[in-house]
Amino acid sequence: MSTLTQLPHASPGQAPVQSVNGAAVKLRVEGLGKRYGNIDALHALDLQVRSGELLTLLGASGSGKTTLLQIISGLVAPTSGRILIDDRDQTHAPAHQRDIGVVFQNYALFPHLTVAQNVGFALDMRAVSRNEAQRRISEALTMVGLDSMHQRFPRELSGGQQQRVALARCFIYKPSLILMDEPLSALDRKLRETMQMEIKRLHRETGSTIIFVTHDQDEALALSDRICMMHNGRIEQIDDPQTMYERPRTLAVARFIGISNVLEGKVLPGNRLDGADGNVALPEGHGAQANQSGALVIRPEHLHAVAAEQGALQGQVVDSVYAGVETRVVVRLASGNLLVVRRSGGDAPLTIGSRIGLEWLAQHARFLPA
Template identity: 60%
Template sequence: MSYLAHQDDVHSAALAPEIKMRIAGLTKKYGATTALHPVDLEVRSGELLTLLGPSGSGKTTLLQLICGLTAPNGGQLFIDGINKTLAPTHQRDIGVVFQNYALFPQMTVQENVAFPLQMRRTSRAESDKRIKHALEIVGLANYGHRFPGELSGGQQQRVALARCLVYQPSLILMDESLSALDRQLRENMQVEIKRIHRETGATIIFVTHDQEEALALSDRVCLMNAGRIEQIGTPLEIYERPQSAFVANFIGISNIVSGQVTASGQLASADGLMPLPDGFTPAQNNSSATMVIRPEYIELADHGGYLHGDVVETIYVGSETRLLIKLASGTLITARQSAGQKSRQLGERVFLRWQTSHARLLAG
C-alpha cells in the first residue's frame, strides 16, 4: 500500500467510524399496539450503547428485532453492512444474555459454557481453550465443576455471560441482565462488563431502565419513550443537554419551571423572572418555554435571587442533604446542601439563583 493510500484510509476512518449495526425505519406492531414506531439507529463498532427507557417504551422489542426473535412490520436492519432484516438468529453473529439467565441446572458451569460450542461443532481442543478463557474473563476459572444451583445470583449471571462470550460474537445484546442483582453485585458486574467490553472489543447493546446504570456503563445512551427514540448521546450530553422535558425528568432529578419568554430576554414564570440561559435564540421570543436546572446548580441565598420559596422537606442521603423548596405557585424545587454549606431548616425562606450557563431552555 502506498503512503498516500494509507493517509486516505486514516482520513476516512476518522471521518466515519465503522458502523456495526444500522437500523432504518424499523417498526413493530402487536395488533393495534405499535410497540416500536419507525426507528433509525446506528451503533458503532466496539461501542457500548444502552437502550434506556421506562417500562413499555419498546426496549425489549427493539432488542428482539435486532437478534431476530421477532420479525419487523417494516424497515431494515444491517449488520456489518449486510441486510439481515429477515435472517434467522444464528446467521447474525449475535450473543444474547437475557435477564433470566436460563442456565441448564443439570449441567456444570463448564458444560453450560461448552453448550454453544457443541452446537457449532467446535473441536475439543479449541473448545477447551475457549471455555477456559471465557471463564477467566468473568472471574470464574475455578468454578467449572460446580452446578448453577451451587452459585450465587451474580456468579450465575457471569456464567451466562461466559456462555455468550465463548463463541466470540462481535455483537452482544444484554436485556436487563443485572436488574435481578442487589446493588453491590450490580455495581461489581458493571465494572466487569466495562472491563470485558474493553478486553474483547465487542459491540454491546445493553438494555436497562436504571438511569444510573446507563450513565455509568455507556459510551452512548439511547433514551426511548413510548416506542420512539427520544434522544441519543453520550452520558454527559444526555445529562447536561436534555432535548426534552421527558429526558430531563428521566435522567436524574431536574427542576422544571414553565413560563413565557419576554421581549427583554427573560422567562416570566408565575414565581418570578428568570434570565434566559446562555446561547438562547431570539426565535423563541414570546413563546411558552420551560427552564431546566439540575439541583447541584441551584445556589441558595438569604435574599435576592430569581425565585424564592420555603424549605418543606430535608432528605439526608449520606453524601448530601436534599432540600425540597416550595415556590408560591406550588412548584417544587430540589436543591443540594453539601457538607460545609449553611444548613437550612424546615420552613425557612430561601432565595434561589444559578449561573445562566447551567440552565437549559426547552420549547413548550
C-alpha cells in the same frame, strides 16, 4: 449531525464497510417499525451502532427499547424497515443465523449442567474441537473470575456468579454483536455496581459491540459510550452520557436522565421567562422567540440556597435527605412546584419549614421549547 461515509479498506467483492464520523458501523437500523393491531410499539426509526461501542437503550416501560432489541435479535419480526449487520441485510434471517449473543435478565442457565458445561454449550452447538473448547472455556472463566468454580452447578452460585457465567457463555464464541436485556435488574444495588464494572472491563478487553437495555438511568450513565433515549416508541436523543445529562434536547430526556428542576412559562423580551414561579433569566443563545412557551431546566447541583430576600425564587424547605457526600433539599415554591437542591455534605443544614431563596447562573440552565 453524524455523516455516513465509506471506509477505504473494504475487501474486493464485498460491500464496503460504512462508518459514522469515522467509526465503522456494526449495526444499521433503517425505518424500523413494529405495530400490534392499532398500537405502534415502534414508530419508524433509524439507528447506527458503531463497531466496538457499548450503546445503551434507555427508557421507561413501554418506551419500545425491548421491542427494538427483540427485533434486532430476530425473536420478533418488524412491520416495516430493515436491519443490516456488517452491511448484510438480516431483516428476515432466523435468530440462529445472525451471529448475535444474548445475555438475558434471568441468566437462562441450564440447572443440570456445570459452570464449564454451561459456558461451553455454545461451542458444542458449533462443533468446536474438544481441546479448543476446553482452552476457550478456561480463558472465559478466568476472564470473569470463576476459574475455580468450573465444576459447580448454578444452584451453588450466588446471583452475581450466575450472571458472570451468563456473560462468559456469551463472550466465549465471540459473536458479531452482543445484546444484553436488563441483565442486572435482579441484583441488589451493591452487586449491580460491581457487575457494571465487570461488564465495562469485559467490553474494554474484548472490544465487543454491545447493545445494553435498561430502565436505570444511573446504570446507563455509568456503562455507556452512547445512550439512545427512547420514549413512546421513538428515539428522543442519542448522545454520550455527559452530553445527554448536561444538554438534553427534550423535556422527556431532561426529566428521565438525572433529577431536573423544571420552571415552565413564556419567553419575554430581554432574555426572561415568565411563569407561575416568577420572572427569571434565560441563558444566552436560547434561540426562543418572544411569547414562545417552554421550560427552563436546572440541575440540582446548580441551584444555591441563599437568604430569602436575595434569591431569584423564594420557597420553603419541606424535606432534607442525607446521602453521605451530599444532602438533597426539597423546596416548595409558592406555585406548589417542588425543586431539589443538591448540597455538599459539609454545608450547614437547612431547617425544615424555613424560608430560603434560590439562585443559579443563567448559563447553567437549559431552555427547552414546549
